[in-house]
Amino acid sequence: MKRPDANRLADLGAAVAAVPVVLIAVAMAAIIMRIPNREAGSRRCIRLMTVCAMLWWAAAARGGAPLYRDEINLPPQGGGKGLVMTFTEVERHPRYSIVRVKYVSGSSVGSAMYVVKGCWEIARQRGLEYFINLKEWRDSEGNALFKIGFANDRTVDPRTYFDTDIDPNKALIFLSVTDYAPLWQR
DSSP states (O other): OOOOOHHHHHHHHHHHHHHHHHHHHHHHHHHHHTSSSHHHHHHHHHHHHHHHHHHHHHHHHHTSSOOOEEEEEEOOOTTSOOEEEEEEEEEEOSSEEEEEEEEEEOOHHHHHHHHHHHHHHHHHHHTOSEEEEEEEEEOTTSOEEEEEEEESOTTSOHHHHTOSOSOTTSOOOOEEHHHHHHHHOO
């Protein structure tokens, strides 16, 4: 089953997020138009509609959906390490996101699965089936940064579909939301 393009979903999300703003603007315009001085009321109405249009445009430009963030703080179990990490989506673009992972403690497998779960959650939020790690690096504080791509078709060429800022030495493998759903679906 083909899902809608991420850009269309972002536009739809922004439009839905702007509905309350538009409804408030219409209600306020109706109130202003009842002012006895019609000329002053008309000017106020036009100003109000302009402000509401600007707010709607700002909501559309933002993409509608909030950036994803998660923390985990599990105590040690069975003599192992506790899992203490933070996963933060710091930038959202139409086809990819930049995420920051702060690692405090945890096993290698548990830590890796926590990062995959964060990417899986963003893909679900975007309504897209596949996600892929395009690039990794460290910030000045030692936190891991990842460029994660999202698509509905795993046969696209990541080097042309996402852009040129991809690690040329990285094995690029798409992961599926459906494949991981049994682990994390609520």
